[in-house]
Amino acid sequence: MTTPSVTSVRDLREASCGPVGPQVTTDLSENIIMTSLDDLHNWARLSSLWPLLYGTACCFIEFAALLGSRFDFDRFGLVPRSSPRQADLLIVAGTVTMKMAPALVRLYEQMPEPKYVIAMGACTITGGMFSADSTTAVRGVDKLIPVDLYLPGCPPRPEAIFDAVIKLRKKVMNESVLERGKQQQTHRYFTVTHKMRRIDSQITGKYLDAYANLNQLPQNDNQQLNIRLPEGSRQVS
Amino acid sequence: MTTNNSIFGYLKEVVKSAKYLAQGFSVTFDHMKRRPITVQYPYEKLIPSERYRGRIHYEFDKCIACEVCVRVCPINLPVVDWVMNKKSKKKELRNYSIDFGVCIFCGNCVEYCPTNCLSHTEEYELSTFDRHQLNFDNVALGRLPTSVTMDPSVYALRELAYLPKGEMDPHDVDKLASREGIDWFTKEK
Numbered sequence: 001m002t003t004p005s006v007t008s009v010r011d012l013r014e015a016s017c018g019p020v021g022p023q024v025t026t027d028l029s030e031n032i033i034m035t036s037l038d039d040l041h042n043w044a045r046l047s048s049l050w051p052l053l054y055g056t057a058c059c060f061i062e063f064a065a066l067l068g069s070r071f072d073f074d075r076f077g078l079v080p081r082s083s084p085r086q087a088d089l090l091i092v093a094g095t096v097t098m099k100m101a102p103a104l105v106r107l108y109e110q111m112p113e114p115k116y117v118i119a120m121g122a123c124t125i126t127g128g129m130f131s132a133d134s135t136t137a138v139r140g141v142d143k144l145i146p147v148d149l150y151l152p153g154c155p156p157r158p159e160a161i162f163d164a165v166i167k168l169r170k171k172v173m174n175e176s177v178l179e180r181g182k183q184q185q186t187h188r189y190f191t192v193t194h195k196m197r198r199i200d201s202q203i204t205g206k207y208l209d210a211y212a213n214l215n216q217l218p219q220n221d222n223q224q225l226n227i228r229l230p231e232g233s234r235q236v237s
Numbered sequence: 238m239t240t241n242n243s244i245f246g247y248l249k250e251v252v253k254s255a256k257y258l259a260q261g262f263s264v265t266f267d268h269m270k271r272r273p274i275t276v277q278y279p280y281e282k283l284i285p286s287e288r289y290r291g292r293i294h295y296e297f298d299k300c301i302a303c304e305v306c307v308r309v310c311p312i313n314l315p316v317v318d319w320v321m322n323k324k325s326k327k328k329e330l331r332n333y334s335i336d337f338g339v340c341i342f343c344g345n346c347v348e349y350c351p352t353n354c355l356s357h358t359e360e361y362e363l364s365t366f367d368r369h370q371l372n373f374d375n376v377a378l379g380r381l382p383t384s385v386t387m388d389p390s391v392y393a394l395r396e397l398a399y400l401p402k403g404e405m406d407p408h409d410v411d412k413l414a415s416r417e418g419i420d421w422f423t424k425e426k
Contacts, residue, residue: 001297004310005389006386009387010388010389011389012390013387013388014387069273069274069275070274070275070276071275071276071278072275075277075278076276118281118364120282122338122341123341125338125339125368125371126336126338126339126368127339128312128339128341129311129312129339129341129399130313131310131312131339132313141370142368147368148366149364149365149366150364150365150367150368150371151363151364152337152338152340152363152364152371153339153342153361153363154340154343156340156361156363157361157364159282159283160341160362160363160364161359161362162278162279163361163362163364164364166279167366168407204308205419210400
């Protein structure tokens with residue numbers, strides 16, 4: 001069996017993926033505006049998704065590559081915004097830590113409706129390589145804010161971000177003003193009815209008081225060390 | 238004499254500034270005859286480099302369920318679901334999955350797989366609306382992506398490092414022209 005050449009495979013695919021269906025309708029739809037007000041509204045919205053310049057780690061380096069002329073994301077109507085009040089799209093680029101989480105939620109809540117979120121990179125989807133043993137990483141930003149699109153990669157290529165934006169545009173195109181109430185996420189925060197009990201902290205700070213008073217330290221061997229030892233501990237004589 | 242001097246000095250300054258203007262504009266006009274370097278993404282795509290670490294491809298039949306991929310993974314990510322067949326005393330592989338929402342595409346599993354059943358593809362367009370769709374099972378991992386060069390709807394562009402010497406524009410490059418520093422046909426440097 002011989003493998004077909006690249007050009008023959010291309011020709012085969014081109015022949016098989018041509019437009020199927022009545023040609024009249026295609027001609028009609030390409031020349032006459034057949035649309036509803038919804039479509040017009042959606043088209044206007046999807047062609048100007050203004051992203052917030054949000055980056056906390058290495059994913060933003062790839063995102064910044066989009067700003068340049070090589071990939072040029074202004075072609076998609078994405079105009080970078082430095083204020084959340086002017087942005088429609090939040091591309092969460094980079095690890096979100098517990099310390100950053102309130103700031104991220106605040107930024108999200110400052111954005112005007114309708115707003116969209118792309119979780120970019122493994123860290124924002126699940127915590128990525130920090131998901132196993134990190135003490136600070138948030139395991140996925142969808143625990144903080146509703147996410148529309150998950151974009152895996154560590155970090156993703158700039159083209160992959162375009163792919164995510166194109167998929168998001170498809171989502172925006174399918175929306176309707178009348179159904180906006182249904183699209184609101186009801187369970188924004190991931191919470192389960194947990195069975196944890198509140199207990200007192202074991203860190204009381206008592207161990208710090210032990211040698212705090214230097215006068216209590218024994219001056220010579222005859223003086224006894226006057227420290228109250230915790231109960232049950234063995235007295236060394 | 239003094240007025241004559243000042244007029245001459247003024248003209249000298251004018252000529253000097255005109256020279257600087259011409260220098261500045263020569264850069265601008267030099268750029269005008271160039272083609273934009275923008276990759277028109279959905280219509281044009283860059284060919285990922287030959288060692289690009291994209292989505293992982295997995296061949297179920299080659300896998301011996303040794304779990305080396307799990308051990309070399311920084312986060313023990315691959316899920317190898319096997320049972321011991323007590324009759325034949327051999328491992329029976331049931332399922333294998335990798336969650337690309339967690340994977341960092343480091344390629345350790347590909348490097349250490351003893352039977353070469355793991356490999357990287359050049360696929361990077363993985364974004365989904367649902368996080369759980371990123372968890373690929375052995376069937377999804379076994380699918381091969383459409384290569385950029387095979388896709389009729391895409392104009393494939395070479396990356397800058399793969400262009401012939403002195404070439405900056407990938408659009409009109411001869412398909413058979415070798416990259417700088419190596420001859421692809423004689424395999425000589």
